Amino acid sequence: MKQFGRALLIFVVAVLLAGVGITSWTVTAQDATFPTLTPPPSPTNNGGSAQWEIGEQTFTSDYPYGFNFTLKASSSAGRIKNATVQWKLSPVTLQRVGGTFNEQSEQWEFRWESTSAPVPAWVGLQYWFVLEDEQGNTYQTQTWQAEYADDTKSWGRAESEDIIVFWEHPIPDSFGQLALDAMKEQREFYRAAWGSLLSYKPRAIFYATKQSYYEWDLNSGTVGRNDVGQTVSSWGGTVQYNYNGNLVEGAYGTILHEIAHLYQSDKRQPTGIRWWYEGQATFFEMNKGVMYDYLARVKQIVRSKGLGSIRDNWGVATGVRGDYDFGYAFIRYLVETYGIEVHLRITELLRGNRTLFDAISEAVGKPLEEIEYDYRVWLGLPDPTVPTALPTLGFTFPPTPTFKP
């Protein structure tokens, strides 16, 4: 089958961090274009005066290789010469593929190959067709919903107003309720911290094994990878594998953390400072006694090693958990001291293109050095004097891979 429309990704960027793993992220400048996952008005463009008839249409998942669409349609003005299927995986991506007409079945057929931009099973899509007849009349159909179903394994599914969760058996079905409970318990906190809830319903997809988790990415396979999950706003969700079997941690730790990364993109909070965006995501976890005490660890480290300047990434925020824990501790300080409103205010200032340090200073209403001093007092450092800082870091977009804690 001919395929002439390479899937168009508006702004998904995948980067291979050598020796670390796959990272995916999005830039956010165009988020405002699609504030909700609302179907476009239908039909939006009837071109000329032709009468269009839309017959049967189908969607078929061929996971992990791709998916197929078919459509029967006609125009009173003449033969249809072009048919394209378009779809969104989230409010922020538009993809499309051109169709070929099958003379035998008298239908248009469309195939998307997963190697063009791999996505995990159970990503949801909203799709419609755009048609053009030989007289130049065009027509856009209504939209339909579908999922990139994986029928090769046994899966559970749960859905609430907050999230849609999928888990590969033998992960027990109790995981679904845990995930819904976690998202419900944290709903109002997300709302207060970000000003509003996510503009779409996110998905969390939990594979049972590393092997099944890696199977959907036919491009990368397993070579050189050690990530346990990815969170990608272009399809509006997080995919993980159950690497340690701790379902409470999966729901109250991983899911709440990864959903916070989706908020970072959805609410357009651009900062490339890793301790901020990882610490912030960590801040939205609910510990439930299954994770270690992040703040206690930070206090213990700074007691023995001291604490560097905020402009120097705290100087000692090293190790695989350094950015997470040190970012968490500082954001917790800000919120305990100034209320959750300070988080919202910082987010709004970042959206207004302030640098992170300017945003923090303006939201708190103090010079950054004074905030640092206060923070060091709060941490219990015997000498709260702030060490001399290195120059401010530049601006980049945040990647959000997940690694074992």
Ligand SMILES: [Zn+2]
């Ligand atoms: Zn993270």
